[in-house]
Amino acid sequence: MSSLLAMRGVTVRFGGVVALAEVDLDVALGSITSIIGPNGAGKTTLLGVASGMVQAAAGAVSFLDRDVSAAPAHARGAAGMVRTFQNLEVFSNMTVLENVMTGCHRHVGYGVVDCLLRTGRFRREERRCREHALKRLDFVGLADKAESRAGDLPYGLQRRMEIARAIAADPTLLLLDEPAAGLNTRETQALGELITAIRESQGVTIVLVEHDMDLVMRISDAVMVLKEGRNLAVGPPEAVQKDPEVIKAYLGEDDED
Amino acid sequence: MDLGSLLQYLITGVTVGATYGLTGLGFTIIFNTTGIINFAQGEFVMLGGMLGVAAHAAGVPLPLAVLLAVAAATLAGALMERTFIRPVAKASAVNLIIITIGASILIRGVVMLIFGKDTFALPHFSGMEPIRFLGAAMLPQSLWVLGITLLLLLGLKSFFSRTMWGRGMLACSYDPKAAALMGINVSRMAMASFMISAAVGAAGGVILAPITLTAYDVGILLGLKGFAACILGGLGNPFGAAAGGIILGVLESFGAGLLSSAYKDAITFVILLLLLFVRPTGLFGKGSGERV
Amino acid sequence: MAPTRKNLLGLGAWTLLMALTPHLLTNDYYVSTLIIGFFNAIIVVGLNMLMGYAGQISLGHGAFYGLGAYVSGILAATYGVPVEAAGLIAIIATGLIAWGIGIPTLKLSGHYLAMATLGFGVIVSIVFNEAVETTGGPSGLTGIPRLTLFGITMESDLSYYYVTGLALTLVMALSLNLIQSRLGRALRALHTSERAAEAVGVDIARYKLFVFVLSAVFAALAGVLYAHYLGFAAPSSFGFHFSVTLLVMVVLGGMASVWGAVAGALFLTALPEFLRAFENIETVLFGGILILGMMFLPSGLAGGTAKLTRALLGRFRVGARRV
Numbered sequence: 041m042s043s044l045l046a047m048r049g050v051t052v053r054f055g056g057v058v059a060l061a062e063v064d065l066d067v068a069l070g071s072i073t074s075i076i077g078p079n080g081a082g083k084t085t086l087l088g089v090a091s092g093m094v095q096a097a098a099g100a101v102s103f104l105d106r107d108v109s110a111a112p113a114h115a116r117g118a119a120g121m122v123r124t125f126q127n128l129e130v131f132s133n134m135t136v137l138e139n140v141m142t143g144c145h146r147h148v149g150y151g152v153v154d155c156l157l158r159t160g161r162f163r164r165e166e167r168r169c170r171e172h173a174l175k176r177l178d179f180v181g182l183a184d185k186a187e188s189r190a191g192d193l194p195y196g197l198q199r200r201m202e203i204a205r206a207i208a209a210d211p212t213l214l215l216l217d218e219p220a221a222g223l224n225t226r227e228t229q230a231l232g233e234l235i236t237a238i239r240e241s242q243g244v245t246i247v248l249v250e251h252d253m254d255l256v257m258r259i260s261d262a263v264m265v266l267k268e269g270r271n272l273a274v275g276p277p278e279a280v281q282k283d284p285e286v287i288k289a290y291l292g293e294d295d296e297d
Numbered sequence: 298m299d300l301g302s303l304l305q306y307l308i309t310g311v312t313v314g315a316t317y318g319l320t321g322l323g324f325t326i327i328f329n330t331t332g333i334i335n336f337a338q339g340e341f342v343m344l345g346g347m348l349g350v351a352a353h354a355a356g357v358p359l360p361l362a363v364l365l366a367v368a369a370a371t372l373a374g375a376l377m378e379r380t381f382i383r384p385v386a387k388a389s390a391v392n393l394i395i396i397t398i399g400a401s402i403l404i405r406g407v408v409m410l411i412f413g414k415d416t417f418a419l420p421h422f423s424g425m426e427p428i429r430f431l432g433a434a435m436l437p438q439s440l441w442v443l444g445i446t447l448l449l450l451l452g453l454k455s456f457f458s459r460t461m462w463g464r465g466m467l468a469c470s471y472d473p474k475a476a477a478l479m480g481i482n483v484s485r486m487a488m489a490s491f492m493i494s495a496a497v498g499a500a501g502g503v504i505l506a507p508i509t510l511t512a513y514d515v516g517i518l519l520g521l522k523g524f525a526a527c528i529l530g531g532l533g534n535p536f537g538a539a540a541g542g543i544i545l546g547v548l549e550s551f552g553a554g555l556l557s558s559a560y561k562d563a564i565t566f567v568i569l570l571l572l573l574f575v576r577p578t579g580l581f582g583k584g585s586g587e588r589v
Numbered sequence: 590m591a592p593t594r595k596n597l598l599g600l601g602a603w604t605l606l607m608a609l610t611p612h613l614l615t616n617d618y619y620v621s622t623l624i625i626g627f628f629n630a631i632i633v634v635g636l637n638m639l640m641g642y643a644g645q646i647s648l649g650h651g652a653f654y655g656l657g658a659y660v661s662g663i664l665a666a667t668y669g670v671p672v673e674a675a676g677l678i679a680i681i682a683t684g685l686i687a688w689g690i691g692i693p694t695l696k697l698s699g700h701y702l703a704m705a706t707l708g709f710g711v712i713v714s715i716v717f718n719e720a721v722e723t724t725g726g727p728s729g730l731t732g733i734p735r736l737t738l739f740g741i742t743m744e745s746d747l748s749y750y751y752v753t754g755l756a757l758t759l760v761m762a763l764s765l766n767l768i769q770s771r772l773g774r775a776l777r778a779l780h781t782s783e784r785a786a787e788a789v790g791v792d793i794a795r796y797k798l799f800v801f802v803l804s805a806v807f808a809a810l811a812g813v814l815y816a817h818y819l820g821f822a823a824p825s826s827f828g829f830h831f832s833v834t835l836l837v838m839v840v841l842g843g844m845a846s847v848w849g850a851v852a853g854a855l856f857l858t859a860l861p862e863f864l865r866a867f868e869n870i871e872t873v874l875f876g877g878i879l880i881l882g883m884m885f886l887p888s889g890l891a892g893g894t895a896k897l898t899r900a901l902l903g904r905f906r907v908g909a910r911r912v
């Protein structure tokens with residue numbers, strides 16, 4: 041099995057804090073790979089390094105068998121690696137539809153001149169982009185909110201919209217950072233189904249950072265456990281669940297709680 | 298080029314640079330406490346000079362006129378914070394920039410309405426008989442400028458490190474939420490920062506007014522140069538700003554003397570741009586600039 | 590598409606109004622005021638794309654206006670280059686300068702960006718003042734020939750009015766097209782979240798540079814039209830004061846509205862004419878507009894009116910439902 045995303049020896053420091061120390065990650069094509077770990081373990085940072093938004097002190101990232109360690113964030117996005125954010129990053133002054141149409145950015149094929157002059161190509165491409173975005177909105181169940189201002193949506197729907205924006209890019213790899221944060225049990229259940237559906241119907245490979253263990257164990261093919269910036273365990277969910285180190289780490293966390 | 302004229306350039310540069318430094322210091326104090334860059338900082342400097350002139354013209358003895366000018370500018374600083382800044386404390390950086398630009402235009406406009414567009418001079422504090430040494434001449438006013446600048450710097454240093462207020466203001470800059478939790482009144486600190494920087498700026502303006510003259514519109518360039526000074530010294534570092542001001546003043550004075558007096562003002566801005574492009578953290582700063 | 594139709598209708602109505610206005614005016618003087626207002630509107634529409642849509646502040650756009658005016662003016666007056674060619678060269682040259690200065694400048698944000706653009710504006714202004722042999726220095730460049738297009742010289746104010754009005758309409762149409770496109774969405778997106786824009790593949794540095802250069806090109810176009818209208822260019826017209834006036838126009842018109850930008854520019858150009866009696870009050874007034882606008886109407890006149898209408902309608906609807 042070839043890895044779609046491979047990270048090797050990734051180390052990140054913030055001032056004195058070592059957020060990641062020599063972390064490796066392999067994401068198999070077509071899989072749902074989850075990253076779990078206590079708060080501050082470095083999960084978001086790892087996604088940041090993958091997507092090019094956090095500078096690594098050492099290590100390499102390869103995507104689609106190409107070394108992208110030096111590629112800027114937008115180039116990785118344009119190459120099909122798209123992420124969402126733990127703290128929502130919604131384009132609040134645009135409509136929901138426009139948010140999702142922005143997600144289509146990498147697919148819309150016209151230049152400045154087409155757009156300044158509104159050529160036939162512009163109109164064709166724009167109509168295609170709009171229809172595509174509406175389809176994605178429908179997919180996440182937000183079709184009726186297309187014309188609302190994104191900033192006015194309730195929190196849970198903003199999360200869904202962010203997912204719609206990400207999959208509007210037709211990504212090869214989708215990185216989701218705690219998509220269930222702030223959702224209630226029912227919403228989380230629905231989110232699980234949505235994530236599986238994204239994989240099934242669009243063949244998108246998914247990396248999921250999540251605290252909700254039920255969700256993770258239910259839908260993941262592989263789970264990676266991070267603790268204090270180190271790779272604690274990796275493997276299929278059942279194996280990871282039984283790993284004594286992991287149990288200790290999580291029980292340890294429970295004790296503190 | 299003889300030693301005398303080099304020394305002369307140095308004296309002129311340091312004197313003018315002291316005012317740039319005080320202006321930069323004003324920027325820093327407000328920025329440190331509130332995170333705002335006050336585009337009206339130069340107007341406080343202008344207010345110092347103009348109000349000093351006005352008070353003196355009205356018959357107030359010179360020392361009292363100077364104090365009065367600084368006090369009135371301080372009040373203007375308080376008023377500005379209270380009426381324009383506090384109600385929109387959570388506005389975006391761009392909106393706050395526009396509001397402080399608006400305040401600067403407003404202050405300039407009011408001063409123009411009252412005093413007109415003429416250029417005014419304040420009498421020298423202790424005569425105009427130059428002190429001559431090593432082929433250079435130094436106005437006694439230069440000594441006043443340097444002395445008062447030094448006193449202000451020392452005073453502020455002990456204010457920020459010794460007094461409760463000073464420490465409270467520093468705490469606001471590190472973490473306003475934590476400061477509020479510790480019982481520090483953040484908005485009162487913000488007001489204090491506007492008052493102190495208005496006072497410092499006005500002091501710089503009124504002590505320089507006898508040498509460089511003053512008018513309603515001198516605040517624009519002085520403000521920009523003060524900002525250049527605090528970028529040079531590293532934004533957020535008050536004494537860096539003061540040092541930056543003096544460096545700028547000296548560079549400008551030598552540039553005007555040795556290269557071209559026509560492009561004297563351009564020198565500062567070319568330095569400012571180069572610094573922003575290459576090293577936005579300043580000469581003495583470290584870490585990353587605000588490039589998020 | 591609905592928004593497109595609305596734009597077309599709006600532009601149609603605008604063109605009609607623009608074409609008829611000179612015939613309704615009783616005084617030729619008003620025509621020349623409107624021409625100046627159109628110059629300003631051309632700049633402000635561009636600046637509004639930069640500030641209102643992409644969220645990048647510039648306090649140096651007076652410099653681009655001046656570069657357009659001076660480059661074209663000097664080429665035509667001193668070197669006898671035909672006006673059309675001089676204007677074109679001036680616009681391209683200004684675009685190139687904006688591109689060169691934009692690359693390092695747009696890496697900055699917030700106060701740093703404001704100060705860097707301001708510093709650039711001041712430097713250009715100093716050059717206009719001090720390069721006396723080329724620019725004529727503080728007293729200005731004189732003898733700039735009138736605009737000629739396809740061999741026809743726009744001698745009368747009325748012909749100049751239509752040329753400028755047409756240029757403005759074109760600039761508005763291009764801007765409206767741009768906003769509702771992939772580029773416009775990218776600009777608005779990076780305004781709110783640069784990271785999220787990058788995440789979907791938007792090259793933010795490129796788009797910022799694009800809109801910066803575009804707005805500079807618009808300003809240069811206005812500058813060219815200005816120089817060949819007045820026949821004269823002086824540094825004081827393009828300095829810091831003018832850059833701030835542009836900012837006031839953007840704010841008054843409401844950030845992020847092409848129509849608002851035009852309204853703000855025309856209104857503030859005409860205002861001083863009405864304030865002749867109180868000559869010096871303009872400065873105070875501009876300061877007041879900036880402050881009050883940002884404090885109470887951050888979305889400007891256009892946005893404020895829309896918000897008020899929505900609020901009233903909303904209350905009406907709620908009231909209706911309760912009944």
Ligand SMILES: Nc1ncnc2c1ncn2[C@@H]1O[C@H](COP(=O)(O)OP(=O)(O)OP(=O)(O)O)[C@@H](O)[C@H]1O
Pocket residue numbers: 054057058059077078079080081082083084085086126
């Ligand atoms: N920009 C930053 N500057 C300084 N330190 C940071 C920064 N981002 C993260 N850190 C630190 O790096 C460590 C890892 O943070 P990270 O956000 O990756 O954790 P996480 O696993 O995503 O946690 P959570 O479950 O709370 O989201 C933490 O100690 C955090 O404080």
Ligand SMILES: [Mg+2]
Pocket residue numbers: 083084085126
């Ligand atoms: Mg996280």
